[in-house]
Amino acid sequence: MGLLWTVVALAAQEADQKIPSGGMEGPMLDYTWLFVRVCVALVLVISLVFVFIRFVLPRLKGFHRSSQSAIKILDRNTLEPRKSIYLIQVGGRHYLIGTADQSVSLIGELSKDEVEKAYP
Numbered sequence: 001m002g003l004l005w006t007v008v009a010l011a012a013q014e015a016d017q018k019i020p021s022g023g024m025e026g027p028m029l030d031y032t033w034l035f036v037r038v039c040v041a042l043v044l045v046i047s048l049v050f051v052f053i054r055f056v057l058p059r060l061k062g063f064h065r066s067s068q069s070a071i072k073i074l075d076r077n078t079l080e081p082r083k084s085i086y087l088i089q090v091g092g093r094h095y096l097i098g099t100a101d102q103s104v105s106l107i108g109e110l111s112k113d114e115v116e117k118a119y120p
Helices: 004-017 026-059 112-118
Strands: 071-080 083-090 091-097 104-110
Touching: 004 091, 091 112
Parallel strands: none
Antiparallel strands: 071 083, 083 091, 091 104
């Protein structure tokens, strides 16, 4: 372990000698530029993530939901970790559907009046 610290100390001394100080101490100048480079890199990464989420992700297949779709999910309630119940609209009809790990079951069809009473 002592050998590692010796190598690190020697590398730091060489770096201090190679950087022209311009009236400033070498290590301070080195850390300042390092800080500036890290900040610029951080801003660049955050910008790229924003562009990806804002413009690329919505265009990927599976993430695009059209408002013109004939099937609309009106409500979803989770019953257990992998079991849910959905209220969907297909055309002008409303269905109650249950889902589990490997199955989808039609529970029943609701009238328009029943749906309007539950969701005014």
